[in-house]
Amino acid sequence: MRRALPIFVVLAGLLVAIAVVNPYFLEPTAFLAFVKRAAPLVILAAGQYFVIVSGEFDLSVGSLVTAEVVIAARLIDGSAEATWPVLALMIAFGLIVGLVNGAVTTLLRVPSFITTLGMLLILSGAVFLWTGGSPRGALSEQFRQLGRGSLGPVPWSVLILVAVAAAAVWATRARFGHTLVAAGDNDRAAALSGVRVARVRTVAFMISGLSAAVAAILLGGFAGVSAQVGKGLEFQAITAVVLGGVVLGGGRGSVAAAMAGAFTLEALFTLLNLYGISGALEPAVQGVIIIAAVALGAVRFPRARAAAAS
Amino acid sequence: MTQQLKLGRVPAGGSLLRRISADRPARPVYVALVLLVVLGWLVFALDGGTFLGQENIVGIQQRSAALGIVAVGQTLVILAGSLDLSVAYLISLTSLVTAEIMAGADSGVPAAVAAALAVSALIGLVNGLIVTRLRVHAFIATLGVALVVRGALDARYDGPAGSVPESFQHLGYDRIGPLPVSALLWAAVAAGAWLLLSRTRLGYRIYAVGGDAEVARLSGVRTERVVVIAHVLCSVCAGIAGLLLASRLGAGAPTVGTDGGYDLESIAAVVLGGTALAGGRGGVAGTVGGVLLLAVLDSIFNQLEVNSFAKDVVRGVILVAALAIYARGRRTR
Numbered sequence: 001m002r003r004a005l006p007i008f009v010v011l012a013g014l015l016v017a018i019a020v021v022n023p024y025f026l027e028p029t030a031f032l033a034f035v036k037r038a039a040p041l042v043i044l045a046a047g048q049y050f051v052i053v054s055g056e057f058d059l060s061v062g063s064l065v066t067a068e069v070v071i072a073a074r075l076i077d078g079s080a081e082a083t084w085p086v087l088a089l090m091i092a093f094g095l096i097v098g099l100v101n102g103a104v105t106t107l108l109r110v111p112s113f114i115t116t117l118g119m120l121l122i123l124s125g126a127v128f129l130w131t132g133g134s135p136r137g138a139l140s141e142q143f144r145q146l147g148r149g150s151l152g153p154v155p156w157s158v159l160i161l162v163a164v165a166a167a168a169v170w171a172t173r174a175r176f177g178h179t180l181v182a183a184g185d186n187d188r189a190a191a192l193s194g195v196r197v198a199r200v201r202t203v204a205f206m207i208s209g210l211s212a213a214v215a216a217i218l219l220g221g222f223a224g225v226s227a228q229v230g231k232g233l234e235f236q237a238i239t240a241v242v243l244g245g246v247v248l249g250g251g252r253g254s255v256a257a258a259m260a261g262a263f264t265l266e267a268l269f270t271l272l273n274l275y276g277i278s279g280a281l282e283p284a285v286q287g288v289i290i291i292a293a294v295a296l297g298a299v300r301f302p303r304a305r306a307a308a309a310s
Numbered sequence: 311m312t313q314q315l316k317l318g319r320v321p322a323g324g325s326l327l328r329r330i331s332a333d334r335p336a337r338p339v340y341v342a343l344v345l346l347v348v349l350g351w352l353v354f355a356l357d358g359g360t361f362l363g364q365e366n367i368v369g370i371q372q373r374s375a376a377l378g379i380v381a382v383g384q385t386l387v388i389l390a391g392s393l394d395l396s397v398a399y400l401i402s403l404t405s406l407v408t409a410e411i412m413a414g415a416d417s418g419v420p421a422a423v424a425a426a427l428a429v430s431a432l433i434g435l436v437n438g439l440i441v442t443r444l445r446v447h448a449f450i451a452t453l454g455v456a457l458v459v460r461g462a463l464d465a466r467y468d469g470p471a472g473s474v475p476e477s478f479q480h481l482g483y484d485r486i487g488p489l490p491v492s493a494l495l496w497a498a499v500a501a502g503a504w505l506l507l508s509r510t511r512l513g514y515r516i517y518a519v520g521g522d523a524e525v526a527r528l529s530g531v532r533t534e535r536v537v538v539i540a541h542v543l544c545s546v547c548a549g550i551a552g553l554l555l556a557s558r559l560g561a562g563a564p565t566v567g568t569d570g571g572y573d574l575e576s577i578a579a580v581v582l583g584g585t586a587l588a589g590g591r592g593g594v595a596g597t598v599g600g601v602l603l604l605a606v607l608d609s610i611f612n613q614l615e616v617n618s619f620a621k622d623v624v625r626g627v628i629l630v631a632a633l634a635i636y637a638r639g640r641r642t643r
Contacts, residue, residue, distance in 0.1 A: 057449075109637035110630055111587045117574055118630035125622030133619070235453060248447045284461020291454035295444035 007244050007260045010293070014267040021274045032158055038266035039161040040065075040215040040222070044233060045240040045262035046168040046255055047211025050204040052241050055184040055250030056105060056112035058205065060119035061212040061237055064097055065230030067127040068216035070135045073225040077137040087143070090213045097123070098209025102202030112205075120234070128227070135225045147221015157218045164214060168255045171207070180204055184250025240265045243293050338635065339583050339599035346603060350610045359613055364488055366609060374605035375492035376401075376551045378598065380572050381579040382496075382503045383547025385597045388580050389507070390540035391520035391589030392441055392448040396433065396456035397548040397576060401567030403459055404430050404552025409472025409562030416475045423553060430549025431542050433459065438538030456573070467564040474560050482558035492554055499547060504594045506543075516540055520589025548572070578625075579604055582632050 019025045025034070044061055051058040068090050075089070076082045101119055105112045128134070146156050171177055182190040183197045191197045212230075219229055238248075244261030246253025268289060272282050347361075354361035380397050387394045404426040411422035433455065440451040484491045507513035518526040519536045527533045548567075555566050567573075577587075583600035585592025604625070611621050 104630055104634065108630075108634035110633040111581075113587055114578075114581055114633045115630055117578065118626040120574075121622045121626030121629070125619040125624075125626065127619075129617060129619040129623065239450070239453070242447070242450055248449060280465035281461050283457040283464065287454040287457030287461065290457070291440055291444070291446055291451060294446045294450050294454075295440070 006296075007257050007264060011260050011264045011267060014264060014271060018267060018271050018274060021271070028153065032153070032155060034266070034270065035161065036155040036157045036222075038263055039157040040218045041233070041236060041240060041266060042161060042259045042262040043164050043211050043218070044215045044237040045244070045258050046164060047208040047215075048234075048237040048241050049168070049244075049246060049253070049255045049258035050171075050180060050207045051112070052238070052246055052248060052258075053184045053250055053253055053255075054180045054201045054204045055187065056201060056204070057238070057248075058101065058116050058208045059113065059234045059238075060097065060101060060116040060123060061208060061215075062230040062232060062234035063120045063123040063127075064094065064209065064212040065216040065219060065233055066227060067123045067230075068093065068213055069220040069225055069229050070127050070131055070227070072143065072216070072220055073135055073137040073139050074131055075137070076140050076143060078140055080140045080142055083140045083142040087217065090217060091210065094209040094211075094213030094216075095206050096209070097212075098206035099202065101209070102205030105205065106198035106201050135227055137225075139220055139225060143217070144221040147218045147223075149221075157222065160214065160218065164211070165256075165259060168259070172255045176200065176203065181251055184252075186251070236265060237262070239290055243290065337584075338632075338639070339596050339603060342632070343599055343603050343606065346606050346610075350606055350613075353610055354613055357613055361609075361613075368485065368488065368490055370602070370605045370609050371493035371496075372490050373608060374601050375490070375496040376554050376570065377572060377575060377579060377604070378496040378601040379499050379547050379551045379554065381576040381597050381601050382500050382594055383544035384576040385580050385583075385585055385592070385594055386503060386507075386516065386540045386547075387448075387544040388577070388585055388587060389520045389589055389592060390516045390537050391523060392537055392540060393452065393577070393587075394437060394541065394544050394548075395449065395452040395573050396437060396459060397544070397551075398567035398571065398573040399456045399459040399463065400430055400433055400545060400548045401552040401555060401570070401572055402463055402562075402564050403433075403567075404549040405556040405559070405566050406463070406467060406471055406562030406564065408553050408556040409470075409474050409559075412472065412474050412478060414473040414475050416477050419475065419478055426553055427546055427549050430545040430552070434542035434545025435538065437545065438541030441541065442534035442537050463564045470559070470561040470563045472556075472562045474556055478557050479560060480557075482554060492558075495550070495554065499550060500594055500598050503543075507593060512536070512539065517590055520591075522590070575604075578629050582629065584636060 015025075022030075024030050044065075048058055048061065071093070072086050072090055075086045097119065101112070101115055104110050104115045110118075146160070149156050151159060172180075179190065179195045180200050180203075182193075183195055183200050187197045215233075216230070223229055240262035241253075241258040242248060242261070243264055244253060244257035244259070246258050246261075265286075268286065269282070272285055277285060351361045354366075360366065380401070384394060384397065407429050408422045408426045411425050412418040437448075437452050437455055440446050440455070441448050444451070446454075481491055481495070486494065505513075507516065515526070515531050515536045518529070518531055519533045523533050526536075551572070552567070555570075556562050559566065579600040580592070580597050581587055581600075582603060583592065583596025583598070585596055607625070607628070608621070611624075616624075
């Protein structure tokens with residue numbers, strides 16, 4: 001937890017900085033709007049956390065989000081009664097993609113970077129092959145409610161985010177979470193002490209696929225149907241997780257910090273917008289900050305470990 | 311290292327092909343390449359084209375040259391246990407630097423080439439220093455640098471800029487006999503990297519650092535320096551690809567690198583060639599095979615007029631299948 005602390009400090013600092021420029025930001029409506037905007041990335045980061053802490057990568061989530069949204073639009077095609085079956089289908093599709101990623105990585109021993117890169121190519125190719133080059137159809141109003149509607153004052157997406165966060169924290173505290181971290185830290189030692197490494201890693205990929213499905217449901221409602229909806233999300237999710245102090249290579253970090261990393265990234269975008277650094281320079285600032293944050297984390301780490309050892 | 315000793319015992323009269331075939335991880339990709347060429351020949355024969363005709367072979371060479379040059383550089387960083395996701399934006403950047411400095415005049419050519427190579431070497435140095443000194447994982451470090459370069463490109467350019475004089479366009483389109491100049495350039499870069507890896511101290515050190523950085527360090531290798539040099543060489547290769555693309559387009563373009571997907575595609579070509587993503591095992595010969603494999607596949611797709619989305623699907627399947635086969639081979643050995 002000590003390692004996770006810096007990201008919460010950074011997040012708090014950013015939120016204060018935003019509030020200084022825009023005093024309305026801390027009012028409930030504006031703040032909930034911020035959380036709502038951040039929800040898809042936070043959910044993706046939570047899913048990506050499980051894969052990264054187990055020692056793998058999932059590069060396929062961005063194209064999976066696009067695929068899910070495009071598939072949903074084509075199947076629903078504006079009809080209300082198709083909404084719920086299609087939602088179930090999206091969840092199942094996310095889980096299946098995760099299962100395939102996990103099985104190929106663990107059983108066929110393909111590096112997950114390549115497995116999920118292959119999945120990225122396959123998904124983005126297959127979906128547009130099926131729809132003939134551009135998204136077709138439309139989402140129903142019920143479907144869009146999940147992304148843009150609200151229950152009383154609280155947006156649905158914020159409620160979904162809270163549920164996802166609670167489930168993610170619960171999963172890391174459960175036996176599964178411990179075996180997953182053990183597998184990521186040293187898979188051989190974990191295997192020798194009875195962890196079914198292949199199985200827990202596959203489940204981690206399935207969680208990531210599931211999170212992509214949920215994020216797609218929110219984004220589809222929030223941002224609408226386009227071929228660009230998931231573009232670059234895989235890198236943003238990985239960046240968020242790493243910002244949260246989770247180590248690429250596995251075995252260290254907490255899911256709460258990973259989600260805080262996603263909030264931080266989103267807060268950073270908001271702040272850059274407020275200062276009028278939108279569009280062109282945004283990626284540059286983002287790049288510098290990511291490198292700096294990870295570099296600071298890397299420098300701090302050995303000292304923290306020495307302190308713990310003494 | 312044993313591989314290198316075996317290579318040394320190949321009789322001096324042995325052809326290049328035999329030497330390449332002695333490069334063990336590269337063997338499957340060439341077997342696959344031969345099979346694919348046979349398949350291509352059949353497809354073209356049935357479809358009424360000539361696969362082994364000059365036109366098609368030149369087309370394959372021209373298409374693969376830019377990717378090939380980037381992939382050779384990517385091989386060096388991957389062998390050293392690192393990775394470079396910034397090459398795509400760097401290619402765009404160098405194409406713009408080249409075209410802006412040339413500004414359509416012949417006199418600007420030497421300065422522009424020097425500037426493009428210097429810029430790319432600088433970016434490589436930054437990548438390498440961030441990875442080694444700041445100890446940022448290469449994935450994040452090069453992704454971050456890629457974002458910075460992208461920001462600089464977005465801020466300055468909306469579309470193609472600068473122009474390249476006609477004399478420089480020879481690089482992209484001319485042929486010497488049946489061989490395009492661009493393919494010769496690729497061959498020269500690949501041969502240089504092959505010599506570097508198999509004949510020089512630095513080459514051995516790259517393998518050593520990629521195999522096990524700690525062991526290499528304890529045996530007296532300055533591991534950080536090796537990684538930095540690998541990054542600089544990789545970026546220079548991307549810079550050369552940028553020059554080549556500028557000469558083809560006749561101008562610089564801010565999206566030429568990302569449109570080509572050179573970052574992930576170059577990594578795909580490297581691992582298709584049997585180089586381990588974790589570093590320390592593989593070589594340039596495999597990468598050349600990997601790039602040619604992708605290019606031959608492309609030309610078959612073109613002949614069959616396959617939809618570009620289907621191409622992506624097939625590429626993804628081939629990539630994963632190839633790596634599964636390699637993993638199987640490693641386990642049984």
